[in-house]
Amino acid sequence: GAGVSQSPRYKVTKRGQDVALRCDPISGHVSLYWYRQALGQGPEFLTYFNYEAQQDKSGLPNDRFSAERPEGSISTLTIQRTEQRDSAMYRCASSHRTGGGGYTFGSGTRLTVV
Amino acid sequence: AQSVTQLDSHVSVSEGTPVLLRCNYSSSYSPSLFWYVQHPNKGLQLLLKYTSAATLVKGINGFEAEFKKSETSFHLTKPSAHMSDAAEYFCVVSDSYYVGATNKLIFGTGTLLAVQP
Numbered sequence: 001g002a003g004v005s006q007s008p009r010y011k012v013t014k015r016g017q018d019v020a021l022r023c024d025p026i027s028g029h030v031s032l033y034w035y036r037q038a039l040g041q042g043p044e045f046l047t048y049f050n051y052e053a054q055q056d057k058s059g060l061p062n063d064r065f066s067a068e069r070p071e072g073s074i075s076t077l078t079i080q081r082t083e084q085r086d087s088a089m090y091r092c093a094s095s096h097r098t099g100g101g102g103y104t105f106g107s108g109t110r111l112t113v114v
Numbered sequence: 115a116q117s118v119t120q121l122d123s124h125v126s127v128s129e130g131t132p133v134l135l136r137c138n139y140s141s142s143y144s145p146s147l148f149w150y151v152q153h154p155n156k157g158l159q160l161l162l163k164y165t166s167a168a169t170l171v172k173g174i175n176g177f178e179a180e181f182k183k184s185e186t187s188f189h190l191t192k193p194s195a196h197m198s199d200a201a202e203y204f205c206v207v208s209d210s211y212y213v214g215a216t217n218k219l220i221f222g223t224g225t226l227l228a229v230q231p
Binding site: 004031033035040041042043044045048056059091093095103104105106107108 | 150156157158159160204206217218219220221222223224
């Protein structure tokens with residue numbers, strides 16, 4: 001596609017429910033990143049894929065968070081048993097090469113846990 | 115560890131006057147540095163990037179930034195502010211230029227730029 005597409009744009013969920021956030025990167029982009037941005041803060045790194053391989057998941061806050069990119073294209077970030085503190089903007093970005101390239105960010109998914 | 119510090123959380127300028135958004139970085143390596151802009155309810159847009167080529171980097175919309183190693187700074191400037199420049203600006207450092215780098219971005223806390231008519 002022309003840009004990085006994220007869905008849904010907005011998600012409101014009840015505490016304790018699981019959510020899945022989707023990222024469709026630019027076609028042919030090798031690297032895919034997930035970031036989380038709390039209100040009034042800069043984005044923070046969560047995890048990173050090269051093709052289908054998860055290269056770095058050091059930013060995932062706990063084991064309720066997981067991500068996959070099974071075919072090296074679309075990625076899903078899953079949050080299990082959501083808590084209110086998970087409320088944030090979740091941003092996906094992709095890059096055409098594995099190092100040194102610039103990113104293209106999607107518009108994000110605004111998650112609100114009530 | 116790498117980090118960036120944005121020295122001002124809010125900056126207000128009048129339309130037509132210069133813009134200066136300050137950023138200091140900390141890095142054990144020769145860093146890659148970026149400025150991103152975020153307009154309300156929009157995604158993050160890359161303004162410019164420094165990757166060890168020319169120290170004065172020109173970006174989109176008339177913005178530029180100068181890499182000063184001696185001062186560990188990467189301040190963003192624009193000669194004349196426009197109303198459409200009102201947004202949040204993030205200074206960013208990346209670990210992209212060493213073996214094993216993940217190319218993950220480390221964001222500053224942001225500077226909110228207001229432009230008064």
